[in-house]
Amino acid sequence: MKLMITLTINGTQRSIETELGETLLEVLRREGMKSVKLGCDTGDCGACAVLLDGSAVNACMVLAVAADGKDVVTVEGLERDGHLHPMQQAMVDAGAVQCGFCTPGMLMSGIDLLSRNPDPTEDEVREALGGNLCRCTGYVKQVDAILATARLQAGETDA
Amino acid sequence: MPDRIVPHFEVVGHSETKVDAYALVTGKPVFVEDTDVAGSLHIAFLTSPHPHAHIVEIDTSRAEALPGVALILTHENTPARRYTTAGQGYPEPSPYDTRMFDSTVRFVGDRVAAVAAETLEIARAAVRLIDVRYEMLPAVLSIDAALAVDAPVIHDEDDSTGIHDAARNTVSVVEVDVGDIDAGFAGSVTVVETVCETQYAQHAPIEPHVVQGYLDNDGRLVLVSSTQVPFHARRIVSMVLDLPLYRVRVIKPRIGGGFGVKQEILLEDVVGLVTIRTGRPSLAVLSRPEEFYASRTRHPMRVRVKLGAGDDGVLRAVDMEVISNTGAYGSHALTVMSNVGSKTLPLYNKAPNVRFDGKTVYTNMPVGGAYRGYGATQGYFALETAMDELAGDLGMDPVELRRRNHIRVGETSPIFEAIGEGKAGVEQTVKSCELEQCIDIGAERIGWDAKRGARRRDGSWVHGVGMSIHMQGSGIADVDMAAATIKMNDDGSFNLLIGATDLGTGSDTILGQIAAEVLGVPLVKVVVYSSDTDMTPFDTGAYASSTTYVSGNAVRLAAEQVRDQILEVASSMLGEDTKKLRIGSERVTTPTGEIVTLEDVGLRAFYATDQIQIGATASYVGAESPPPFLASFAEVAVDTETGQVKIIDYVAVADCGVPINPAAAEGQVEGAVANGIGYALTEEMLISDHGRVRNPTFFDYKIPAAPDLPRIRTILVDSYEPTGPMGAKSIAEIGINAPMPTIANAIYDAVGVRLHTTPFTPERVLDALEGIQQNG
Numbered sequence: 062m063k064l065m066i067t068l069t070i071n072g073t074q075r076s077i078e079t080e081l082g083e084t085l086l087e088v089l090r091r092e093g094m095k096s097v098k099l100g101c102d103t104g105d106c107g108a109c110a111v112l113l114d115g116s117a118v119n120a121c122m123v124l125a126v127a128a129d130g131k132d133v134v135t136v137e138g139l140e141r142d143g144h145l146h147p148m149q150q151a152m153v154d155a156g157a158v159q160c161g162f163c164t165p166g167m168l169m170s171g172i173d174l175l176s177r178n179p180d181p182t183e184d185e186v187r188e189a190l191g192g193n194l195c196r197c198t199g200y201v202k203q204v205d206a207i208l209a210t211a212r213l214q215a216g217e218t219d220a
Numbered sequence: 221m222p223d224r225i226v227p228h229f230e231v232v233g234h235s236e237t238k239v240d241a242y243a244l245v246t247g248k249p250v251f252v253e254d255t256d257v258a259g260s261l262h263i264a265f266l267t268s269p270h271p272h273a274h275i276v277e278i279d280t281s282r283a284e285a286l287p288g289v290a291l292i293l294t295h296e297n298t299p300a301r302r303y304t305t306a307g308q309g310y311p312e313p314s315p316y317d318t319r320m321f322d323s324t325v326r327f328v329g330d331r332v333a334a335v336a337a338e339t340l341e342i343a344r345a346a347v348r349l350i351d352v353r354y355e356m357l358p359a360v361l362s363i364d365a366a367l368a369v370d371a372p373v374i375h376d377e378d379d380s381t382g383i384h385d386a387a388r389n390t391v392s393v394v395e396v397d398v399g400d401i402d403a404g405f406a407g408s409v410t411v412v413e414t415v416c417e418t419q420y421a422q423h424a425p426i427e428p429h430v431v432q433g434y435l436d437n438d439g440r441l442v443l444v445s446s447t448q449v450p451f452h453a454r455r456i457v458s459m460v461l462d463l464p465l466y467r468v469r470v471i472k473p474r475i476g477g478g479f480g481v482k483q484e485i486l487l488e489d490v491v492g493l494v495t496i497r498t499g500r501p502s503l504a505v506l507s508r509p510e511e512f513y514a515s516r517t518r519h520p521m522r523v524r525v526k527l528g529a530g531d532d533g534v535l536r537a538v539d540m541e542v543i544s545n546t547g548a549y550g551s552h553a554l555t556v557m558s559n560v561g562s563k564t565l566p567l568y569n570k571a572p573n574v575r576f577d578g579k580t581v582y583t584n585m586p587v588g589g590a591y592r593g594y595g596a597t598q599g600y601f602a603l604e605t606a607m608d609e610l611a612g613d614l615g616m617d618p619v620e621l622r623r624r625n626h627i628r629v630g631e632t633s634p635i636f637e638a639i640g641e642g643k644a645g646v647e648q649t650v651k652s653c654e655l656e657q658c659i660d661i662g663a664e665r666i667g668w669d670a671k672r673g674a675r676r677r678d679g680s681w682v683h684g685v686g687m688s689i690h691m692q693g694s695g696i697a698d699v700d701m702a703a704a705t706i707k708m709n710d711d712g713s714f715n716l717l718i719g720a721t722d723l724g725t726g727s728d729t730i731l732g733q734i735a736a737e738v739l740g741v742p743l744v745k746v747v748v749y750s751s752d753t754d755m756t757p758f759d760t761g762a763y764a765s766s767t768t769y770v771s772g773n774a775v776r777l778a779a780e781q782v783r784d785q786i787l788e789v790a791s792s793m794l795g796e797d798t799k800k801l802r803i804g805s806e807r808v809t810t811p812t813g814e815i816v817t818l819e820d821v822g823l824r825a826f827y828a829t830d831q832i833q834i835g836a837t838a839s840y841v842g843a844e845s846p847p848p849f850l851a852s853f854a855e856v857a858v859d860t861e862t863g864q865v866k867i868i869d870y871v872a873v874a875d876c877g878v879p880i881n882p883a884a885a886e887g888q889v890e891g892a893v894a895n896g897i898g899y900a901l902t903e904e905m906l907i908s909d910h911g912r913v914r915n916p917t918f919f920d921y922k923i924p925a926a927p928d929l930p931r932i933r934t935i936l937v938d939s940y941e942p943t944g945p946m947g948a949k950s951i952a953e954i955g956i957n958a959p960m961p962t963i964a965n966a967i968y969d970a971v972g973v974r975l976h977t978t979p980f981t982p983e984r985v986l987d988a989l990e991g992i993q994q995n996g
């Protein structure tokens with residue numbers, strides 16, 4: 062059964078035709094948001110994480126109809142005025158990107174964490190990344206990148 | 221020994237930003253599945269529910285009738301020629317025992333049919349409508365069952381080749397005898413013997429296997445594949461589908477990790493055939509469960525190690541006996557087995573008497589393949605466990621025992637020559653080895669002297685430390701060939717074209733750095749394009765830790781030729797002898813300070829005088845395979861109530877020669893160690909009595925997440941490999957061999973139990989603890 066839903070994707074409202082059983086992951090990829098990756102389809106890897114009304118969720122576990130009327134942010138929507146989001150830059154600088162397949166999901170979980178907890182400990186960062194699997198890095202440099210982003214953003218607020 | 225002279229580098233040795241980092245971090249559509257190819261068919265597979273059966277009848281009529289189904293492939297309408305899915309050098313050292321689709325299925329997950337349809341949903345629905353009548357055959361579901369006298373024969377067909385003894389389910393044997401092993405043990409004061417059993421494990425790249433096929437405007441088959449071996453994929457597809465090689469092009473875009481599992485041709489043949497038969501683009505992606513049960517695994521092994529040493533702890537005899545389970549097909553069976561010995565035994569070259577006896581058997585179980593570490597991982601678990609046991613029996617510090625026995629600069633081992641990959645090896649003398657330093661630093665950082673034997677308690681948790689040492693190789697000597705092409709542009713920039721395959725490892729970046737260093741330009745002036753069989757020169761591919769060393773040397777040689785051409789042009793511009801000219805900072809300089817920029821050189825060569833394309837292609841084959849070395853130390857805590865093991869601290873100290881890109885090299889160690897920790901503690905494919913993988917999801921097959929790991933501490937020591945490009949050796953695999961023995965030895969230090977069966981789950985730890993209580 063075809064249904065129409067409305068999603069705000071990276072700031073732009075779109076009317077989208079969807080099937081009843083379709084997931085948010087499928088819809089977002091069809092809409093061109095290829096940063097949203099399929100790693101498992103069971104909610105266990107975090108490669109498909111996006112921000113839904115500001116909170117990180119696994120898009121493979123959300124039915125598209127359940128996201129009707131909501132606001133979605135994907136990695137395609139992180140840049141501002143041609144500048145990378147500080148966490149993207151931090152990932153590059155830390156050497157945290159190996160194959161990069163997990164990176165979009167990691168960014169979403171990291172951004173979600175800092176929005177709730179601007180000054181996390183290393184353990185808190187690791188906990189927040191608990192649902193994001195990376196097979197390449199051993200997480201060291203990704204954790205460093207998120208901590209560096211927190212420090213940078215704290216500095217900006219102080220200033 | 222004179223001090224090494226490590227040259228000063230401008231680009232090499234710096235953690236340059238990866239050339240693909242910005243595309244990846246902004247989520248650009250750079251992976252296979254990110255390009256929507258209009259009109260593409262989707263492919264789904266029917267796989268066998270039985271471990272061993274004949275297909276008596278296969279009826280696809282109901283499936284074909286489903287609207288939207290374009291093509292169904294079965295053993296009845298596909299090429300029958302046997303081949304190996306292993307993407308290795310030609311002729312492959314793996315048996316030709318596989319068909320695209322066979323009338324006999326040999327494991328749960330073996331391919332029965334493929335459906336190509338307008339959508340994946342339709343393809344999957346059609347798969348369910350295929351009716352297959354099977355005749356069950358007796359199944360072989362363990363190493364022991366494979367070796368039993370009356371064992372059912374798994375490959376009884378008469379058209380398979382390259383199997384050592386099919387009637388005995390034996391794919392391959394490797395036997396090496398150096399010195400006199402019996403005399404060696406007779407002359408030893410202390411002898412230990414240990415048997416270790418390792419489990420089925422999977423690579424679990426976060427991106428599964430995926431291939432998109434289409435026909436180009438000339439009707440040639442183009443396969444965009446998540447492969448580690450584009451050139452082998454082209455060769456194997458051309459052979460299986462009986463297409464001229466020049467009618468096939470394989471492109472590897474960015475890929476989401478490989479770790480060996482993408483050294484296997486699993487989808488390219490089917491996508492290729494669907495696209496050729498239908499004339500339409502087609503896409504195949506393995507689902508996560510298929511990735512687990514139908515792709516490839518790490519060969520489970522039983523390894524027996526016997527060590528004999530004198531009072532001084534110096535080894536007199538080393539005996540290693542290995543049985544490996546390759547599952548239903550012999551992919552990498554012989555060469556993984558070779559590596560169990562060839563990458564471990566030379567480390568302890570003091571022993572004059574060495575025996576290696578390896579046998580790989582077929583079972584009706586999931587198929588083994590190449591997996592980071594490639595047999596060395598299984599071998600090191602047993603060897604380094606046995607070394608720890610020997611230290612215990614000798615009453616010697618395990619660190620000291622390793623110091624007395626490991627190989628050093630200027631030394632060799634007969635094993636280098638005795639065991640190669642599918643043929644004899646290559647004699648070599650170790651030219652760089654900083655293992656002593658690695659051991660010293662690791663022991664100091666983990667706090668070895670204070671913690672070893674201290675058994676610090678924290679409630680029910682007891683702490684312990686363990687260590688192990690390792691070597692690997694840098695490519696396959698005398699086998700792997702890599703080539704690189706560099707061409708100059710009129711603005712003084714360069715294109716680097718390489719067959720080498722970046723799996724996310726950063727090889728495009730480090731190869732660019734090597735070219736930039738020789739050519740005296742910043743990395744941004746080297747535009748790297750890799751892994752496209754139409755556009756880039758040959759490379760055997762990304763495996764065997766070959767890229768930095770083998771491909772790196774090819775890039776260095778090509779860059780040196782291009783540099784010489786530039787100096788020729790500059791020489792006529794400046795009226796100065798080439799020998800007196802210096803290249804660097806994007807210019808060529810005379811001793812008196814006269815300058816031409818590379819742009820001046822490019823413009824002149826392209827448009828003005830003696831016009832010529834400055835450029836060169838060079839290739840490289842390693843005459844040897846210089847080993848990287850690693851000392852690994854861990855502190856663990858064992859919960860004596862629950863059997864749970866926590867990694868408190870992990871220190872990996874590596875000698876990879878000059879790290880071309882230190883951050884990337886550290887990343888390789890960190891990732892490999894993390895994967896090895898999973899292999900040691902949680903990762904195990906559970907196989908049912910019927911041969912079915914019971915846990916084919918990330919929920920049930922637990923790979924380490926960030927909270928499960930400590931901050932892995934990686935230290936790269938100063939080292940210089942004289943045969944390497946800019947002094948480098950490879951580093952991608954070695955780290956994965958370390959955690960299993962290191963953690964096992966640390967568990968022993970904490971609670972006094974030896975674990976010989978992997979992984980070290982809470983149940984196994986508790987069982988072992990109860991064992992000592994009962995015996996004690």
Ligand code: FES
Pocket residue numbers: 098099100101102103104105106107108109110119120121122
């Ligand atoms: S694809 Fe959604 S969590 Fe793995």
Ligand code: FES
Pocket residue numbers: 157158159160161162163164194195196197198426476477724
């Ligand atoms: S960088 Fe490859 S999975 Fe994380």
